[in-house]
Amino acid sequence: MKVQRKHVLAATVALAASAAVAVGTGMGFAETTPAGQSACAGSVTFSAEGGAPAATSDRFPVGTRLRVTNLDNGKVATVTVTGPSGSCVLLNAAAMDLVREPGKNVIRRNLVERLDGGAAATGAARPGVPAGEVRPGNAQPGGARASVCSGAITFSAEGGAPAATSGQFPVGTRLRVTNLDNGKAATVTVTGPSGSCVLLNAAAMDLIREPGKNLVRRNTVELLR
Structure with a gap:
């Protein structure tokens, strides 16, 4: 009987431990999934453009939907690309106001996600300049x-x-x-x-x-x- 009681006690402890792990996971104590890779590298800033929240980009075509998250405060702006710019993503004033820290004009820690299912652009070439190549002397x-x-x-x-x-x-x-x-x-x-x-x-x-x-x-x- 003593051997049986030890087995019963061990089984009870194991069951309790399993339950604790399950409860901890359900309550959010488990390790979280890492954030997705950003579609743009570097800081995000803005132009003085007015209108509803939107963005311009040199990587994504007009109509692309992007979600920009400020990782310092968790604020998010979902924007549509409305035209070209010299940035991977350049927010307009209204979009920047949705995510900025008070008094700051640049978001260093950010996540930019493409929402329309297209692949993230990495190192896309600008018109007339192949990726990784610059031509400062091209005559016009x-x-x-x-x-x-x-x-x-x-x-x-x-x-x-x-x-x-x-x-x-x-x-x-x-x-x-x-x-x-x-x-x-x-x-x-x-x-x-x-x-x-x-x-x-x-x-x-x-x-x-x-x-x-x-x-x-x-x-x-x-x-x-």
């Missing part, structure tokens, strides 16, 4: 140089001397950014990664912007050797 009519980035240019709230971040060029790359509407130019060095071909900091943007504008639509970006 009138002697102008071809831009190594396409789409509008915007900025982050980063301080310091004029500089930029980029999803296309490595740290240390020197770029000259010209606003074709006023002829003003800024020469900047890439200091880190972002989700844009070129994302200026506040000081660099101040060198070339039109008063009151947070976006430079007509621009050229030249790679300086």
